[in-house]
Amino acid sequence: MAAAFDTIVVGLGAMGSATAHQLARRGRRVLGLDRWTPPHAFGSSHGQTRIIREAYFEDPRYVPLVQRAYEAWRELERDASCPLLLETGGLMIGPPDGVLVAGARRSADQHHLRHEMLTAAEIRARFPALAPDDDMVAVWEPRAGVLFPEACVAAQLAMARRHGATLQCDEPVLRWQPSGDGVRVVTARGAYEAASLVLTAGSWTRSLLPDLVLPLTVARQTLYWFTPQRNAGAFAPERCPIHLWEHARGRYIYGFPDLGEGVKAARHHEGTIADPDTIDREVRAEEVDAMRAMVARYLPDAAGALRWAAVCMYTNTPDEHFLVAPHPTHAQVLIASPCSGHGFKFAPVVGEALADLATQGRSSIDLSLFGWRFT
Numbered sequence: 001m002a003a004a005f006d007t008i009v010v011g012l013g014a015m016g017s018a019t020a021h022q023l024a025r026r027g028r029r030v031l032g033l034d035r036w037t038p039p040h041a042f043g044s045s046h047g048q049t050r051i052i053r054e055a056y057f058e059d060p061r062y063v064p065l066v067q068r069a070y071e072a073w074r075e076l077e078r079d080a081s082c083p084l085l086l087e088t089g090g091l092m093i094g095p096p097d098g099v100l101v102a103g104a105r106r107s108a109d110q111h112h113l114r115h116e117m118l119t120a121a122e123i124r125a126r127f128p129a130l131a132p133d134d135d136m137v138a139v140w141e142p143r144a145g146v147l148f149p150e151a152c153v154a155a156q157l158a159m160a161r162r163h164g165a166t167l168q169c170d171e172p173v174l175r176w177q178p179s180g181d182g183v184r185v186v187t188a189r190g191a192y193e194a195a196s197l198v199l200t201a202g203s204w205t206r207s208l209l210p211d212l213v214l215p216l217t218v219a220r221q222t223l224y225w226f227t228p229q230r231n232a233g234a235f236a237p238e239r240c241p242i243h244l245w246e247h248a249r250g251r252y253i254y255g256f257p258d259l260g261e262g263v264k265a266a267r268h269h270e271g272t273i274a275d276p277d278t279i280d281r282e283v284r285a286e287e288v289d290a291m292r293a294m295v296a297r298y299l300p301d302a303a304g305a306l307r308w309a310a311v312c313m314y315t316n317t318p319d320e321h322f323l324v325a326p327h328p329t330h331a332q333v334l335i336a337s338p339c340s341g342h343g344f345k346f347a348p349v350v351g352e353a354l355a356d357l358a359t360q361g362r363s364s365i366d367l368s369l370f371g372w373r374f375t
């Protein structure tokens, strides 16, 4: 016998847990389903830290969304009584006319954000952990910082449950189909009916939409934590902000202060294309050596022993903006793939927008960057 819900949310990672929370707090009857038990380390929302930043180099239109996200994360922290966000400040470092610095500056100027421009010498003097090339500059923004993704997902799920959502883990969704004006969802354990469906399945999104030609690609991304070989104090969060580097045109690395597990650093993009079901989750010695060489160049004191490494997945769109839109032929089905390696910080805003769309068919949150734009 099929159970009736207002909305079924498939995938309870960053976006699905936010959506379930937002729907449940509005009094909707929500069923959330996940193939594993989030927070888990098989998708895109693990690895201890995510960057949140306001002077958004990708496009100034993200700035109002990230400003709303700051409020929502702080609200969630209070409601769930759990630290989720640590403001360390942030540096966007690269050539003055590069994508990163010029883009961050454009957003900062357009939205009148507090920021400073720093020369390479000023970066070295203020942040001794960092060793930029002489021709690099930085946009310093004081509000950037670190989100703790596993705690964020756990808090969103806890709040969803507190507001009455039914969350069922270790229950993979096999398929869904329209059923009258609503949907029917079939899982490994049963079948459920609802008025609407939200697909927030991260790297598995395409497998749940076999009839659509979605230009989403999954990339294998590797993360590294190094033990500083000297001057460990320079990597403390009070002295070392989050940092992004455009080390060559359109090529980026990023890193975090040492929060007790070593200095985390990684490449943004450049991962190999992968299948989420068969992805290689081992990090090889040559990959570690390549990353240590980047760390040795820009954070030389951090290039000590590897503490640990992990594999995570980016789900990329061709233009690296998100996809958050109703299904093109079934308006009761919403699709959300906000990744391309920068979606985490927006999770509560995406959750609000999806809850708006599921309950009212529209949202005051500006989603115009994220609609259907693929042929």
Ligand SMILES: Cc1cc2nc3c(=O)[nH]c(=O)nc-3n(C[C@H](O)[C@H](O)[C@H](O)COP(=O)(O)OP(=O)(O)OC[C@H]3O[C@@H](n4cnc5c(N)ncnc54)[C@H](O)[C@@H]3O)c2cc1C
Pocket (backbone or CB within 6 Å): 010, 011, 012, 013, 014, 015, 016, 033, 034, 035, 036, 038, 042, 043, 044, 045, 046, 047, 049, 050, 051, 052, 171, 172, 173, 174, 200, 201, 202, 203, 204, 205, 208, 221, 222, 223, 266, 312, 313, 314, 336, 337, 338, 339, 340, 341, 342, 343, 344, 345, 346
């Ligand atoms: C290495 C790395 C670094 C990143 N750094 C940043 C950063 O610094 N700042 C930032 O803002 N963003 C960052 N991102 C991006 C951000 O983490 C993602 O945008 C975000 O995690 C995507 O969340 P999601 O909910 O779409 O996917 P996920 O959190 O992976 O959730 C998808 C869920 O769907 C479930 N699922 C899949 N298929 C099914 C099925 N058939 N049935 C039931 N459940 C299913 C999965 O089990 C999973 O729990 C980074 C991403 C990676 C990988």
